[in-house]
Amino acid sequence: MTGAQRPRIGRLDAPEPASSPLWGRYLSTDWLGDCLLVTLDDPSGRANKTSDLFKAEFEALLRALETDLAPAGLLFRSAKPSFGVGGDIGQVLGYAQGGIEASMADSEAIKSLFRRLEKLPCPSVALLEGTAAGGGWELALACNTRFCIAKDSIRLGLPEVEFGLVPGAGGMVRLPHLVGLESAGRLIAGAVMLSPEKALAAGLLTGLASDGTSLLRAGLDWLEQHPDPRRPWDRAGYAIAPSPSYGGPVAGAPGGQAAPRALLALATIAKVPFDEAALIESRCFAECATSSEARALVGLGFYDRNRLRHATDDEHTAVKRVGLRLSRVKNGLKVPAAIAPKDETPDEAECLAFAQAAEALRILMDESGLAAAIVNVASVEHAGFPRRAGGALRFIAGMGAPAFLARADALARRFGAPFHIGIAADDAARLLSDAESRDHQGETG
Secondary structure, eight states: OOTTTSOOOOTTTOOEEOOBTTBOSSEEEEEETTEEEEEEOOTTSSSOOOOHHHHHHHHHHHHHHHHTOOOSEEEEEESSSSSBOOSOHHHHHHHHTTOHHHHHHHHHHHHHHHHHHHTSSSOEEEEESSOEETHHHHHHHHSSEEEEEOOTTOOEEOOGGGGTOOOOSSHHHHHHHHHOHHHHHHHHHTTOEEOHHHHHHTTSOSEEESSHHHHHHHHHHHHHHOOOOOOGGGSTTOOOOOOOOOOOOOTTOTTTTHHHHHHHHHHHHTTSOHHHHHHHHHHHHHHHHTSHHHHHHHIIIIIIHHHTTTOOHHHHHHHHHHHHHHHHHHHHOOOOOOSSTTSOOOOHHHHHHHHHHHHHHHHHHHOTTOOHHHHHHHHHHTTOOOGGGTSHHHHHHHHOHHHHHHHHHHHHHHHOGGGOOOOOHHHHHHHHHHHHHHHHHTOOO
16 A cells, blocks of 8 residues: 555554565564554564564565655664664674675675665654664664664664674764764774763764653654655765764774774775765675684674573683683793794783683693683683683684694793693594583583
8 A cells, every 4th residue: 555545544553554475574564644664573583683584574675665655754663672783693604704705795785775775765763762783773874863762771883893893784884974984983993882862962863762652753753844865965065074083092992903994994984975985884894704803703792602691600600710710821921031032032912822722721621511602701701811812712713723732832842831731633622622512502511
């Protein structure tokens, strides 16, 4: 039923379902007067992800909006406690395994959908009753405006660099236009998650509401007052406001190389047309997504920490116990200076990482029931192991047991006991594999 054929109905208390065989598993639609309410409800779990199913149904909805449906405005909301948490990390890494071009195509696919959204002949509003992060926040940014419930627990932003990634669904393109290049750099490179009040002050929200009903009413009223859907960057004569670039600090930023890569891309994005900027973001996203650093940080941040989110008392005790052993290595390690002028000066950071990783293997030898997540999280959160390596065991796995043991043996010949393990490569690989399998089995240490 098109907008011209549809009778006007009560706006808040009498929604008229707009069903379609092309969507309905993830997205549901209802008419509210002459506006279309789109509800996100990912069937795969407790949070909305910008998964392949989302992309397929969103594309079908967009096609209908471009050819048949004729709402005066669109409203997006979530049936879940959060609005959206970003991409399906398994699918993101799956595309990344195909290489930079496959990962870039993944970024382009979601970005093209959000670009089509903002080119529709009707305006759109995001109604946020919970946290919007990553791709969920990027969907909200692609809408003409955003309203949010005023709750201290809600956070809005782009945390991707914390996992060695960068925004890939338009966040790096739109933020410089919305808040300026310097503020965009601070938000993205720092993985900053804003409260609703701070997002409103930054100009990223139009208003706050006390509850869901008033939030919906605010969105409908805004659509009635703002029928022109054109974004500023799609209007003739538009130019991004001059803004100093933000080049740092990034030394302490999460995600290692992701933060400086994001800042470098932002500096170029601010100087080129909108659609050209989107390609720059996609390339930056793909370069980060295909990196070993991203795999390590995603493994630590998504899999290991989620594995321990509902840890048992025994698992909490094991994390503290493992962390204490690894901390003793850090506190007791003394790397001597080069003995002779021709000697290579030891790298203290490398020596510390190898000494702690060697101790992690000894821990697996002593405690055969430990899950890898326990050791990885303990090494980073309690013993200062480099976070970008994803934890002590992931550091070993990333090198491969034979290469790790060969380097540890070379360090042992120079510096002694902290690096000596006394285990064959096959046995080390088996210990790692067994520990990783216990992550999936949910066994405790």
